[in-house]
Amino acid sequence: MEVITKHVCCLSDIPVAHLGYHARRYGKFAIGFYRDAVVQAGFNPVLYTISNHPIIQSIYESAALLNDTNYYEIKNLSNSYRRYPLDVKGYITDYEEEAERRIHDPYLEGLVKQVENGVAEIENYAQSYDDALKDALVGVELVLAFAKTFDKHEFNTIYCEREWRSLKEFHFEFSDVAMIVLPRRVSSFLYFDDFIRRIVPRLKLPRKIPLFPWEDLIEH
Numbered sequence: 001m002e003v004i005t006k007h008v009c010c011l012s013d014i015p016v017a018h019l020g021y022h023a024r025r026y027g028k029f030a031i032g033f034y035r036d037a038v039v040q041a042g043f044n045p046v047l048y049t050i051s052n053h054p055i056i057q058s059i060y061e062s063a064a065l066l067n068d069t070n071y072y073e074i075k076n077l078s079n080s081y082r083r084y085p086l087d088v089k090g091y092i093t094d095y096e097e098e099a100e101r102r103i104h105d106p107y108l109e110g111l112v113k114q115v116e117n118g119v120a121e122i123e124n125y126a127q128s129y130d131d132a133l134k135d136a137l138v139g140v141e142l143v144l145a146f147a148k149t150f151d152k153h154e155f156n157t158i159y160c161e162r163e164w165r166s167l168k169e170f171h172f173e174f175s176d177v178a179m180i181v182l183p184r185r186v187s188s189f190l191y192f193d194d195f196i197r198r199i200v201p202r203l204k205l206p207r208k209i210p211l212f213p214w215e216d217l218i219e220h
Contacts, residue, residue, distance in 0.1 A: 005145040009170050011043060013162040019181065020218045022161070028214040030181040037176035042166040046148040048159055056149060059140060066137040142167075177209050184213040 014022050049056045146165055150158035184192045192213045
């Protein structure tokens with residue numbers, strides 16, 4: 001089953017001691033943020049679940065059912081009943097004299113009013129259920145946006161990433177940054193030294209933000 005969720009922004013709560021392991025998947029570059037800043041920005045740990053587990057499958061099925069519910073089918077059905085009194089009037093127009101009398105017949109007018117009131121009530125209920133279903137779908141989609149599925153053989157990869165997500169972009173400030181990790185070398189290029197010499201002044205990076213060579217941090 002293919003599920004498309006809302007766009008998310010992702011971070012990972014990786015302990016420094018585990019950076020070496022994760023570098024094999026994501027490289028040797030990292031920006032560490034203060035947790036309070038991350039929480040303030042709306043991030044929350046994801047809900048990890050095994051891909052084929054009944055729990056996540058039931059959420060998928062619920063989302064599909066809510067998406068398949070069609071308010072307009074109820075609206076069209078009510079419109080067909082709303083036209084019924086007009087059909088009654090139209091049927092007797094072949095009998096002109098009788099028609100003139102029956103169109104203003106109190107019983108017929110009462111019947112028309114009764115049907116119209118009933119249809120209006122159905123439409124009001126249908127609209128309220130439609131609003132409730134849309135709210136329910138939003139809630140299910142929110143859960144799915146924070147759900148992280150993995151296969152049984154990924155306990156030591158996906159499951160240990162400790163991912164956090166937010167539905168908003170993370171527009172962080174320097175005050176939110178706890179540390180920056182960079183590789184000392186990229187091939188033969190002295191990346192860390194070049195970053196200190198050229199990029200730090202350009203970014204006006206505050207001196208209080210510590211910069212660590214990835215190799216030194218992992219080794220120590």
